[in-house]
Amino acid sequence: MSHDHATMLPRGTVAMTGALILFAIGATAAVRLTGTPLAASPAAMRAESHVAPVATRTLRFADRADGAVVIEDVDAGSVAQVIEPGEQTGFIRGVMRGLARDRRMHGVGEAPPFSLTLWRDGELSLTDTVTGRSIELTAFGATNRAAFAALLPQEKRP
Template identity: 65%
Template sequence: MSPAQAEQLPRGALILAGSLVGFAFLLTATVRIAHIPPAGSPAALRETTHVAPVQTRTLRFLDAADRGVRIEDVGTGRTAGTIVPGQQTGFIRGVMRGLARERRMHGIGGEAPFTLTQWRDGELTLTDSATGRSIELNAFGTTNRAAFAALLSAPETPR
């Protein structure tokens, strides 16, 4: 056997790879020809099925002096919650850090509020009013979702 023959792929592996590529093309063509719609985003599905919001709260997240975050209800101007370092609210801090980074990339300040919405279908959405970006919070699991859901019914305290 020559060295060139020893380096060739086995015929069975080539047939299997070719079959896999052919199957992918066949499946794609079937979906296109049959006009099967792609899976929609949760926001698009809510719009087509007319799912209404159950509860909404407009919030602003402000840096506090103790390196924490004060959450202000925009409608009342009162404090809806406070996040201090070391609390079990790291998920909220992480989400807000990502949204703040996106705002900085677009040259947008932190003044614009966020809208937290509980939908009739059980979904929970956080929408940035400055960038229009929405985050479906159910996708992050029940514990992380619950951290934001608590903000919907959190009692307000004076500043």
């Protein structure tokens, strides 16, 4: 096998790549050494600002054999909503699929409930009561947020 200089990277490309790597390492070191605070999570910012919940509903999501998702209000002991197969509620299914995967990784089943909370600042979050993972639903846009907001009691809906 021969050595062919035509297939090598140009020196300028190698130099720029090296400079970019050095810049990234330098910028990271500067942030760490100057004590620049890391970005806070929405939950931490709410706690710091003492933002109170307006409404909270404890929900359990269960898959039915026919492909429907049954959403149970744990405190009331009643069905809050049934999402039938084919309904345009892919966002709820997608969020719950991700949370279920997280629970499987922690060895937790679907029995423990989730907490859906509307905050005084207008934010809406869904928190896994077992793993502590919280999803800020407002970040996904008004239509997707509304899918979960519809699960709140009628008088508390935004």
